Amino acid sequence: MFKDIMKFIEVNLPVLIKILGFPGLTFILIFLIFAVWYQRKYLARLMTRMGPVHAGKVLGWLQLIADALKLLTKEIIIPRESMRKIFVLSAGTLSVIPATAITLIPFAKDFAIFPIRGYTLPLFLAIMTLYPIFVVLMGWAANNKFTIIGAFRSIYLDVAGEIPLILSTIGVMIWAGTYDIQDIIEAQKSIWFVFPQLLGFIVFLVSFMAMIEKVPFDIPEAEAELVFGYKTEFSGALFLDSMLGDYVNLLAWSLLMITLYFGGYLGPSITGDPIIDGSIWTLIKLVIVVTMTFTIMISYARLRIDQAIRVGWNYLIPLAILNIILTIFVKYVILGGG
Amino acid sequence: MRDMMSYRYHPFNEIVELEGGLFQLNMGPQHPISGQGRFIVITDGEIVYSIEMDIGYSHRGIEKILEYRNLMQGIVPIERMVMLDTSNIAMGYVLAVEKLYGVDVPPRAQYIRTIIMELNRIISHLYALGLYSESAGWNPAIFLWTTADREPILDILEMITGARWSYSFFIPGGVRADLPRGVKERILTTLDYLENRIRVYEDSWIYNETFRMRTEGMGVLPRSKAIEWGAAGPNLRVSGVPYDTRKNEPYAAYDELDFKIVTHTAGDSYYRGWARVEEIKVSIDIIRQAIENIPEGRIRVALPPKPVQEEALARVETGRGELNVYMYTEGRDKPYRVKISPPSFRNFYVIEQLPKIQTIRLADVPPLIYSFDPWFLDADR
Numbered sequence: 149m150f151k152d153i154m155k156f157i158e159v160n161l162p163v164l165i166k167i168l169g170f171p172g173l174t175f176i177l178i179f180l181i182f183a184v185w186y187q188r189k190y191l192a193r194l195m196t197r198m199g200p201v202h203a204g205k206v207l208g209w210l211q212l213i214a215d216a217l218k219l220l221t222k223e224i225i226i227p228r229e230s231m232r233k234i235f236v237l238s239a240g241t242l243s244v245i246p247a248t249a250i251t252l253i254p255f256a257k258d259f260a261i262f263p264i265r266g267y268t269l270p271l272f273l274a275i276m277t278l279y280p281i282f283v284v285l286m287g288w289a290a291n292n293k294f295t296i297i298g299a300f301r302s303i304y305l306d307v308a309g310e311i312p313l314i315l316s317t318i319g320v321m322i323w324a325g326t327y328d329i330q331d332i333i334e335a336q337k338s339i340w341f342v343f344p345q346l347l348g349f350i351v352f353l354v355s356f357m358a359m360i361e362k363v364p365f366d367i368p369e370a371e372a373e374l375v376f377g378y379k380t381e382f383s384g385a386l387f388l389d390s391m392l393g394d395y396v397n398l399l400a401w402s403l404l405m406i407t408l409y410f411g412g413y414l415g416p417s418i419t420g421d422p423i424i425d426g427s428i429w430t431l432i433k434l435v436i437v438v439t440m441t442f443t444i445m446i447s448y449a450r451l452r453i454d455q456a457i458r459v460g461w462n463y464l465i466p467l468a469i470l471n472i473i474l475t476i477f478v479k480y481v482i483l484g485g486g
Numbered sequence: 487m488r489d490m491m492s493y494r495y496h497p498f499n500e501i502v503e504l505e506g507g508l509f510q511l512n513m514g515p516q517h518p519i520s521g522q523g524r525f526i527v528i529t530d531g532e533i534v535y536s537i538e539m540d541i542g543y544s545h546r547g548i549e550k551i552l553e554y555r556n557l558m559q560g561i562v563p564i565e566r567m568v569m570l571d572t573s574n575i576a577m578g579y580v581l582a583v584e585k586l587y588g589v590d591v592p593p594r595a596q597y598i599r600t601i602i603m604e605l606n607r608i609i610s611h612l613y614a615l616g617l618y619s620e621s622a623g624w625n626p627a628i629f630l631w632t633t634a635d636r637e638p639i640l641d642i643l644e645m646i647t648g649a650r651w652s653y654s655f656f657i658p659g660g661v662r663a664d665l666p667r668g669v670k671e672r673i674l675t676t677l678d679y680l681e682n683r684i685r686v687y688e689d690s691w692i693y694n695e696t697f698r699m700r701t702e703g704m705g706v707l708p709r710s711k712a713i714e715w716g717a718a719g720p721n722l723r724v725s726g727v728p729y730d731t732r733k734n735e736p737y738a739a740y741d742e743l744d745f746k747i748v749t750h751t752a753g754d755s756y757y758r759g760w761a762r763v764e765e766i767k768v769s770i771d772i773i774r775q776a777i778e779n780i781p782e783g784r785i786r787v788a789l790p791p792k793p794v795q796e797e798a799l800a801r802v803e804t805g806r807g808e809l810n811v812y813m814y815t816e817g818r819d820k821p822y823r824v825k826i827s828p829p830s831f832r833n834f835y836v837i838e839q840l841p842k843i844q845t846i847r848l849a850d851v852p853p854l855i856y857s858f859d860p861w862f863l864d865a866d867r
Contacts, residue, residue: 195630293511370849371623372849447690452700
């Protein structure tokens, strides 16, 4: 019996480490803490502030852990006329969707949690499209006017942002000639796809900002008029869960951007071990993409929802289709099917 | 529209249903953007059918307080109307008292007053710009920049008056103290710094494409309606009415200084923000002229023992518009009644009327309101 358990652990140890350890749970939680801390420090510097400095003394690194502990110990207030089960479950499981999608992303060569090959990019996009459903459930279950308006704005925004985003990934798929995420990364060995797919990247970047719901597209949260959008009624641990969902969503889309346009785990060798090298390069690129996101976030005002939809349908979708046509033309006519 | 509003009002329940699929959103008094008041917004989720400004959450009875003070003591409470703009507010009161007593203020005091008032107007406009940018969905970068840029001016005002916010520096007959040594150079360097900073604001904010998308053509206040509804301050001037009390009925040293009134014909929210940036530039110009031309001489004169008039009306241009102070005394040194007509109160009325003449969307409500630079404490008195 004991031997069987030991054997099971021995056989499955690499998988368990992946699920609970590096690209999995621990990494995601550490990323949440890092991203929120980094956002606060980085934005604070741009605002001529210091950000957190006290907790942990050095750069306030303990502040986010303290905040998380505070939120966990606070009372969870559930509105009287809300749908209790959906209210709790939708917020509590919000982060599951993007976390599931992350399992498909290779952090190094053959180092994804869910090591399947084939149609992984369409699968990733299909999983990520489930996220707005949880958002609507959150807003609807809370039975509050601000949350309902925020939830429906989120749906409008997904209609405006998700279609151009998926269309822009089609350009990458055609250029690389594969549906597989790892093959797409391997195809970037000579040149990152951000250069041949520049038009597609611009479309991707704008709709990326819409999908992670940050300024200029943080319309569902719209603090000025909707308090906190669909998250208004959530408190304590549920708020922490919804925030986790938000940042895991950011992580998933950022990882997709890295893999599609910035060569994923590719990079010069540092330690000689391909897994460690790939992970290091992925993380470095991740930090750069997140920094870029935060810089865009602070530079713009929030658009109105009708303006965001107009941007999506009038500019992004035609540009994405143009990108697909150009990609086909360049690849099969000029380069002769390279 | 009015008959649709026969709604079931419940003060503690968020859900207030109206007929025709409309509902009431209570923005405030506990809301990220509301300030010390409440906007009752009737909406169908996107289009706003009416905005009602619910003021009075910070009513302090300043008019009544003034009746229990003598004319000199009244300077302190009236400054509490707008803490950002105290010297302009105090100027209205002091001007009324001077009219009661019929004194002529020495020119040096007039120039010192002008310098302090214009510095105060810059502070007020900077703060208004910060709040406006935040209401348009900015991360509070611009707000914190403007807040930081107020600091050097506050330091100068502290140097001159001894206080950062509420100075009680203007007294009937002059000012309390002369300019300290070295303050002129410090003001000039600060103004240079400020001019550079305004260029930064223009590049990063006023000319920002997303901000223009949000505010241009939104909340247009036509010229006729601006006059009819009584808009005040820069909000009136961008609607094409060149009315500025500093020009039309000069007080302090404004008649001796050369400056232009910032006007525009667009009258939308974007140009209301633009006008404040331009007015900061005008204020910088006025201060430079005043420092250059400031005459030597006395800084105050003594008041005669008794008022020569029973009533007086003073009008001044504060940061938010024209402030009227009407004062009636029975020939004593205590007012029988002081009536203050603040600019924000009139601007709130304009905000309430605007959804009746054009489409306002829910996301437009905060930038619309903050483009008027409202101040609830001002309206409440």
